[in-house]
Amino acid sequence: MAWAFFSAGIFFNVIENEDFCVFIKKSFLSFKIPSRYELYNTILNSEYELIKDEVQNILEKYEFVSITTDGWSNIHNTSIVNYMIIIPKPIFYKSVSTNEERHTSENIAEGIKQTIEEVGEKKVVTVITDNATNMKAAWTILKQTYSQKV
DSSP states (O other): OOHHHHHOOOOOGGGGGGGHHHHHHHHSSOOOOOOHHHIIIIIIIHHHHHHHHOOOOHHOOSEEEEEEEEEEEEEEEEEEEHHHHSSSOOOOEEEEEEEEETTOHHHHHHHHHHHHHOOOOOTEEEOOOOHHHHHHHHHHHHHHHHTTTO
């Protein structure tokens, strides 16, 4: 049930909705409905750690990977940057809320650099971005860091 909440983006307060609880209790007589706190804290944190370990285990199997990134704003106008690891099957690696910092070239370059360091600098053979002006400027910053190491 927790995965249904997480993957569908169902608000955690639904778990405390009286009609929802009646439905669950009638459908699954012996099921103990977790509290909203258990759902968003204990269960979500546990699942996050399991997935994080699974991603690390997958990454350890590959000598080389690529990173792709893209920035966007959600419906609340919060700036978000997503990072994917590309191996034969793409893996969603992380999503970072940049808050007020927005998608400046400096922030993008720093986020890419941090992701490269997390994954392992020797493993990352390519980084893919779009052609936006801020991404091009981020590349200029990254070239200064990584061209000396090649």
